[in-house]
Structures are given as C-alpha cells and as structure tokens.
Amino acid sequence: MDSSLRLADYVEAERDRIVQTLFDYLRIPSISSQPEHAPDVRRSADFTAGLLRDAGLENVTLLETDGAPAVYGDWLHAGADAPTAVVYGHHDVQPVDPLDLWTSPPFEPVIVDGECRARGAVDDKGQVLYEIEAVRGLLGRDGVLPCNVKFLIEGEEEVGSPHFEPLLERERDRLACDVVVVSDTGMWSIDVPSVCTGMRGLVAFDIHIRTGRIDLHSGSFGGAVPNPAHLAARLVAALHDGEGRVTVPGFYDDVRPLLPAEKESFERLPFDADKWREMAGVGALVGEVGYTTLERTWSRPTCDVVGITVGYGGAGIKTIVPAEANVKVSFRLVADQSPARVAAAFEAWARAALPAWAEVSIHSEGPGVAPALTPADHPAVGALRTAIGRVFGTAPLLTREGGSGPEEALGRVLDAPVLYLGVGLPDDRFHAPNERMIMDMFWKGLLSAGELWAELAAALHPGAR
Ligand SMILES: [Zn+2]
Numbered sequence: 001m002d003s004s005l006r007l008a009d010y011v012e013a014e015r016d017r018i019v020q021t022l023f024d025y026l027r028i029p030s031i032s033s034q035p036e037h038a039p040d041v042r043r044s045a046d047f048t049a050g051l052l053r054d055a056g057l058e059n060v061t062l063l064e065t066d067g068a069p070a071v072y073g074d075w076l077h078a079g080a081d082a083p084t085a086v087v088y089g090h091h092d093v094q095p096v097d098p099l100d101l102w103t104s105p106p107f108e109p110v111i112v113d114g115e116c117r118a119r120g121a122v123d124d125k126g127q128v129l130y131e132i133e134a135v136r137g138l139l140g141r142d143g144v145l146p147c148n149v150k151f152l153i154e155g156e157e158e159v160g161s162p163h164f165e166p167l168l169e170r171e172r173d174r175l176a177c178d179v180v181v182v183s184d185t186g187m188w189s190i191d192v193p194s195v196c197t198g199m200r201g202l203v204a205f206d207i208h209i210r211t212g213r214i215d216l217h218s219g220s221f222g223g224a225v226p227n228p229a230h231l232a233a234r235l236v237a238a239l240h241d242g243e244g245r246v247t248v249p250g251f252y253d254d255v256r257p258l259l260p261a262e263k264e265s266f267e268r269l270p271f272d273a274d275k276w277r278e279m280a281g282v283g284a285l286v287g288e289v290g291y292t293t294l295e296r297t298w299s300r301p302t303c304d305v306v307g308i309t310v311g312y313g314g315a316g317i318k319t320i321v322p323a324e325a326n327v328k329v330s331f332r333l334v335a336d337q338s339p340a341r342v343a344a345a346f347e348a349w350a351r352a353a354l355p356a357w358a359e360v361s362i363h364s365e366g367p368g369v370a371p372a373l374t375p376a377d378h379p380a381v382g383a384l385r386t387a388i389g390r391v392f393g394t395a396p397l398l399t400r401e402g403g404s405g406p407e408e409a410l411g412r413v414l415d416a417p418v419l420y421l422g423v424g425l426p427d428d429r430f431h432a433p434n435e436r437m438i439m440d441m442f443w444k445g446l447l448s449a450g451e452l453w454a455e456l457a458a459a460l461h462p463g464a465r
Pocket residue numbers: 090123124157184
C-alpha cells in the first residue's frame with residue numbers, strides 16, 4: 001500500500017476492528033421488502049447511527065419516514081469557505097432466497113478467498129462503512145475534515161425508495177450541500193477503475209386502442225372493419241426508422257453529446273461485445289446505427305415496446321376480429337431530455353399515427369424519472385478521479401449506467417452535482433446468492449474516500465459557485 005495515502009496507517013492499525021465492525025453490520029438482516037424484518041431494518045438504522053457517532057459525527061439522528069428510517073449525521077466545522085458534501089448510501093438489503101444456493105448463511109459473514117460473503121457486503125453496507133471509516137480515520141488523524149460532511153443513509157433503497165423524495169424535500173435545509181457523494185455503485189473491473197457520471201432516466205406509457213364494441217366474427221365482418229392488432233403493429237413498427245432511430249419528432253433535440261474524454265474512455269474500456277451478447281443470451285446486438293453498444297446503453301436514449309396485448313392467444317385459432325389492443329412502451333432518457341417533454345411529444349406522435357375515429361387513451365406510468373448526469377469535465381468529477389487514481393495507481397476511466405435510482409432525486413432536490421464513489425464489481429452478485437465484497441476493493445474504497453475530501457476542498461470553492 002502506498003504509504004503517502006492519508007489513511008494508509010489507519011487501515012494498517014484498524015484493519016481487524018473494521019472487519020469485525022463490518023461483520024456486525026452484516027449480521028443484521030435488514031431486508032426492507034419483508035414486513036417481518038421491519039424491526040431489523042430499524043436495528044440496522046440504530047447500528048448505522050452508532051457508527052456515525054463513533055466516527056465523530058454530530059447531530060446523529062434517525063430521520064423517520066412513512067416507511068423505514070434513514071440515518072443522518074454531520075460534521076460541519078470545516079468553515080464557510082469549505083464545500084459541504086452529502087454522502088448517500090443505504091442500510092437496507094435485498095431478500096436472500098434462494099437460500100440453498102448460498103455457500104454460507106447470508107447473515108453470517110465470512111471471508112473466503114479475500115472476499116467477504118454476506119447479504120449487503122457490497123450493496124450497500126460495505127460501501128457505507130468505508131465512507132464512515134474514512135471520516136473516522138481523518139478526524140482521528142487530523143481532528144478536522146477539509147469539507148463539511150453530512151451522511152444520509154437510507155433504509156428503503158431496495159424497495160425503490162418510496163419515501164425518499166418527500167424526505168429530501170422535507171429535510172432540504174438540513175441537507176443543503178455543494179456536492180453529493182453516492183457510494184452505492186461500482187467500477188468496471190478489479191484492474192480497470194472507473195467513475196460513473198450519470199444514469200439514464202425513464203418514462204413509460206400505456207396505450208389503449210379500441211376500434212369496436214366487441215370482438216366480431218372474421219367471416220362475417222373481416223376485411224370490412226378495422227383491426228386494432230394491425231393498428232398496434234403499425235404503431236410499434238413506426239417507432240423506429242431503418243437505422244434504429246426513434247422517430248418521435250424532436251426526440252433527440254435535448255440529448256447532450258458525449259464529451260471527447262467520455263468517448264475516449266468508452267473506447268478504452270476492455271469491452272467484449274461478443275461475451276456481452278452471450279451474457280445477454282441474444283442472437284445479435286442491434287440498435288441505433290453509428291453508436292457502440294456502450295454508447296447505446298449509457299449515453300443514447302432508447303425506446304422499447306414492453307408488451308402488446310391483443311386478440312386471441314390460446315390454443316388453436318379463434319375466428320375473430322378483435323375490438324381492442326394494448327401497447328406498453330418505455331423510453332430510457334439521457335441528459336438533458338425531460339420526461340415531460342418526451343411524454344408530450346410521444347403522445348402527440350402516437351395520436352397522429354392512429355386514425356382519428358379509433359378510441360385511443362394514452363397514459364404515462366407515473367411522472368417518469370429524469371436522467372442524471374454530472375458532466376465529466378465538472379471539477380468535482382476531476383477531484384474524484386484524482387482521489388481514485390492516487391489509490392489505484394491508474395487514472396479511472398469514465399462510465400455511465402443504464403438504469404436509475406434515487407441519485408436523480410438527490411441531485412435535483414439538493415441542486416448539487418452527484419459523484420459516484422463505488423467499488424462494487426459487475427460480478428459481485430448484487431441481489432443474488434453469495435453476494436460479496438472483495439476486501440481489497442473495500443480497502444481501496446476506504447483509502448479513496450480518505451483522499452476525496454482534500455481534493456474536493458481544492459476543486460470546489462463555494463463562494464465562487
Ligand atoms: Zn444498493
């Protein structure tokens with residue numbers, strides 16, 4: 001280990017205690033989706049609060065919601081000129097079934113071949129713990145932190161954060177910050193460190209097409225009455241052009257192009273398209289012409305038909321002309337697309353594509369999720385890359401993620417750039433049996449978190465913002 005790293009000595013001295021703390025944390029079965037575990041989720045909130053207190057954080061408290069509690073704690077003595085950061089993670093975990101596939105019980109953590117196996121090891125207790133330990137180490141060493149730091153550790157991430165946005169709104173003042181650090185993501189691989197800068201958003205629709213009152217006899221009526229299956233198929237076929245582009249007018253207008261540094265990073269990542277295709281279990285990779293698979297899944301907006309329901313699907317044949325059809329469509333969005341604008345454009349397009357006499361209803365499934373992006377050239381991203389690069393010995397490449405979580409709400413409600421410091425690996429078995437944290441990655445996460453605050457203090461000047 002590079003002894004010039006701020007927390008190198010701390011890790012050497014505290015290694016055993018930290019591992020025991022991690023084990024104690026992981027022994028709590030804080031499964032948020034199962035009501036019988038609600039007391040355990042509360043116990044893990046209390047445990048998290050204890051970790052924060054032991055680390056020297058102040059104002060530690062549970063933030064109650066209509067569901068499971070989040071945990072808050074802060075250290076605000078870096079001065080008004082220093083930036084303020086919110087550190088986000090979650091203390092709840094996924095269910096554990098199928099139990100018989102675990103090589104050791106999910107809530108009895110063990111270290112095997114350098115990896116800690118337990119539910120929550122990487123998602124997300126391990127990643128929460130190294131953030132807290134980094135603060136504890138720095139406060140113990142220096143008595144101060146270069147930044148003001150506020151921890152916000154959620155208890156409902158694994159059930160879709162149903163009460164998180166109202167919590168952010170309610171606690172907006174307490175959580176005021178210049179930057180958010182999310183520790184709930186991953187890196188490309190053990191020897192290719194990377195930094196995620198954004199996640200795609202989502203907007204989805206249910207389209208109902210009715211052409212008649214009832215199904216009709218195809219012998220008596222077929223050929224002289226409209227068929228909603230034909231209309232649905234035509235609508236779906238018209239969604240993309242021959243080059244895989246979405247045809248909804250204006251769909252790409254707000255798409256922010258990749259920065260050259262991102263494009264270069266994507267190209268340098270050791271991505272094996274054929275292996276990825278096999279992993280996906282598909283016969284071919286198809287998509288928007290002119291873009292790589294990583295670009296298609298990370299930085300391009302897309303449209304997928306989720307389902308088409310119409311007519312008869314049972315055994316044999318039924319001689320009907322159906323009366324109604326249903327199409328479900330979902331769009332993945334990228335910065336700076338807005339779910340509301342895409343929704344309006346799609347609805348107008350779909351209505352124009354269907355005959356005026358058809359009875360059509362289109363409704364959005366929820367308000368949608370906006371895409372999240374912290375521009376790769378933002379000074380805070382530079383600070384994070386410097387911190388990680390120092391620990392890993394090589395500059396991290398830039399990535400993005402295809403899905404979305406509470407990160408978008410954090411950035412939007414707190415009006416701050418979001419950084420992703422995560423050391424999970426794609427094969428860490430997130431949400432699956434034998435979830436693991438490679439301990440070497442855990443220590444690197446801790447050391448990176450230890451470097452980050454000084455880098456952020458140097459990169460961000462709140463007064464000049
Ligand atoms: Zn997670």
